[in-house]
Amino acid sequence: MGKYAEDAKELLELVGGRQNIAAVSHCMTRMRFVLSDPSIADVKKIEAMKAVKGSFTQSGQFQVIIGNSVADFYNDFVAAAGIEGVSKDAVKQAAKKNQNLLQRAVTAIAEIFAPLIPAIIVGGLILGFRNCIDSLYLFENGTKTLCDISQFWSGIDSFLWLIGEAVFHMLPVGICWSVTKKMGTTQMLGIVLGLTLVSGQLLNAYAVASTAAADIPFWDFGYFKINMIGYQAQVIPAILAAFTLVYLEKFFRKITPQVVSMIVVPFCSLVLAVIAAHFILGPVGWKIGSAISSVVYAGITGSFKVIFGAVFGFVYAPLVITGLHHMTNAIDLQLIADYSGTMLWPMIALSNIAQGSAVLGMITLQRKNAAAQEVNVPACISCYLGVTEPAIFGVNLKHLYPFVCGMIGSACAAVICVATGTTANAIGVGGLPGILSIQPKYMLSFAICMAVAIAVPFLLTVIVGKKKSMKRSETEMIPEDTEEPVKELKAFLDGRVIPLKEVGDGVFSEGVMGDGLAVIPENETLCAPADGTVTVLMEESRHACGLTLSNGMELLLHVGIDTVDMKGDGFEYLVKEGDKVRTGDPLICFDRKKIKQAGHPDTTVCIITDEGEARGIQFHTGIRAEANDTAVITFE
Template identity: 40%
Template sequence: MAVNRQSVEQIVEAIGGKDNIVAASHCVTRLRFALKDESKVDKEKLESIDLVKGSFSANGQFQVVIGQGVVDKVYHELTEITGIGRATKQDVKDAAEKKLNPLQRAIKTLADIFIPILPAIVTAGLLMGIHNLLAGPGIFYEDQALIDVHTQWADLADIINLIANTAFVFLPALIGWSAVKKFGGSPLLGVVLGLMLVHPALLNAWAYAEAVQEGTDPTWNLFGLEVSKIGYQGQVLPVLFAAYVLAKVEQFLDRRVPDAFKLLVVAPVTLLLTGFLAFTLIGPVTFAAGNAITSAFVTLFEHFALLGGLIYGGLYAVLVVTGMHHTFLAVDLQLIGTIGGTFLWPILALSNISQGSAALAMMFASRDKKIKGLSLTSSVSAYLGITEPAMFGVNLRFKYPFICALIGSATAAAFITLNQVRAASIGVGGLPGFLSIFPQQWGAFFIGMAIALIVPFALTLGYAKLRGGQV
């Protein structure tokens, strides 16, 4: 698709001119700006430009949705028109981060840690879904799994399960790599730290509670100090805090140890000191904190399932707008590691579907060809787990589709939480999301999906007709 230079000039003018741009980069679908003053942006003028499919501000960045395959051409024209140098996404993030308050910085830090490892986790979730199809009883045969009837598939299912479980069994290594990298340390040491916390010589974290009850939990005796000899499989907080300590210790030593001795001193001392702190202080404290957080969520959704579903389902898309949804990825992983499944992630999948349905309704409600086309493509994207085009390009622009989507999501979430639907893993948060749900709960989840498909669509289309359908 050819890019009209005049349209790019209009984009620059609508965001406050080239003097308002601190840095600019692009991702697969969006231009990303760090702006001096976002109040200078004329959103109405910006979104009237044919190239622009929507815009929003998040984490200190102003982002303009252009579309896959076109955005790189627009960015090329943008750099020529403004004279700004090409910047990486990290450059824009660094420039934008200066404007964030402490809470926003904390949320952004979590996002920067977990987003890089999402592909591995989502892939594992999809593979676990395939294993569930093969090994789940009652899917193809009554009270029997496919591998029980066709035993030649059993070993294949076992291999798939091993491959799928790897990302979750060694989750601390993934988090350690990403967290230490974010905190400014050596990512390789982060991997070693994570693996150290799940070493086979340690008592498996999932067997810890039973060992404590039986009085068989192993300990180290460090000159009179009793230290639990347990691993932290499936735990998030221990490796997060230990990664921060490791990065800071490494930076401290790296600044003070002469170059000739760095190889012999920095990494060994960093790992030794961090490992000691991880097992004696950081691990026990954060392990208890993580279990307390898990217990709080479990208690809420067990005793107040309807309320929990309504609130989380109704507010999840709002959390996405603010960027706070990234904090709940850590909770999902903690729940999966502690109780074997998460009741929060299925709500995410239904929220994405609801946003897609509301956007799809706008295709029928609108008389504008551009809105019709954007509504259709963005709804398909949302059904496959990517909601930004639907939310920021359509639903939030007209407001009422977004509200209708929240109502649909809340209703669907309340239903599935009442039926105790859980996901065994994190997967693709849209229509393929059923693959991550425990097979015995598919029936309830499919009903929840139907609610998320129908309610937002009907409410959005109905409201549009009530107001005359002038969109």
């Protein structure tokens, strides 16, 4: 009988028994289930199990976090269940059956817009900066802007529009590229399709409303005419056109002989997709997008706008947890295209601020708890800058009441926001910097909303926290003084050290497995950061290693993100389970080129899955480290 036999039996019962398991596998830290009926699983009891460190559902998979010992747990589980495990890819395929149409749509939209977000943020910042220099009348008794009194800044303003126009007007190009990239078809064809939607030969989408119907240019085919209209900044027409191209290319690949596929496939796919885009999908997509934006606009500006604002402000943070918040990107961009601004984005920025302010309340309540502050402070800062996940998952949901306080504060701020008609020129700039994207005439009202989003969650969190005797709780958590010397973990690779929040993986970045840091490597040999014993290896994938130190601290060293998919290709273990290693001893040799060719980041993380006897742990990030030399983690 294995070490986890009893826990495995308990988990089997809690997930609904063998008959409820459609597929199961594991990675370095998690059991991955596809359940026939996810509602049967008793999540509360599962998370209460001693062997379980948490759980979550993602992309149709119910994932149970076990930690470094997941391989042993998995073996005991499949033995207890009497079933055979399957590969991670097979689990992903099976998981699609658990996703309804809405979940699949949300996942698709999220995956399409994720690569575009950095450019959209840059565009938003640039438009915000241009707001400040060409629209704020701060000079000569409030009659002139900085551009009015300075030719230099007028030139800067004109030059920066080059980037702003490229980001927002040419958005369909990015969308078409992203769709083809996601679907695994020819990305260059996607780019060309996007360019045909915003070509200079067409009437600019922004000029359509002000152009008489008789003056709109058209293609004359004798039997019929098609308007030559561009789709600058339009989202839905670009998505529809891109998916049409994808399925056309896949169809022609399937039926075309290999010897002529290089000619036939791209030609037929692109020509038909462009025809469909301008003849049918563009006009239809424009109508759909306009309908969606008009409904949202009516909600924000209509008789019940205050109620709309209160509800949206209250529920946006929970939407972040579910992933549904990604849908607002498309709606915001459509509002900007149709109404030259969006009143939705300011409320999103305020929700970011509200959750950060709830964390600020926790910082105040736990000011004597050094260990808690190492999570609280970075989470608060990132939240105020528009990245909410560390605050929501790392702090607020753990205590729950700060999360609710943040939702209440967000709702209060959103009510004022919609009541004053506060409108943003662009999206992408969240949190406190969000004021840069606000139209100048609304900056004062948005500043008031920001003040509410800061004050209400902060005060509520502090008041509720005190009632819950947080002071007594934090005093009990203060580590006792010790005379032991400060210990340290050395860098395990050469490269730049970054905090977990920058890793970009849902589990690692949110600290679900524990605190830690990561290194963007410059070499290809993972070394032991301290003396210890090799306790966990993944014999099939060879991409990760677990160590246990003499003080009971347990470490997980994980090379790359999602590299378990590579099934060991490019990885070689230099140790075996049970080996005693010294600081600097090589553990894993890996091929960075192969990792990148497989489409994965080579960022390597070090997670403290169990602190053992260590106290006062500090992570030293934002530096360039040398393996076996630079101290990256210190503790008492």
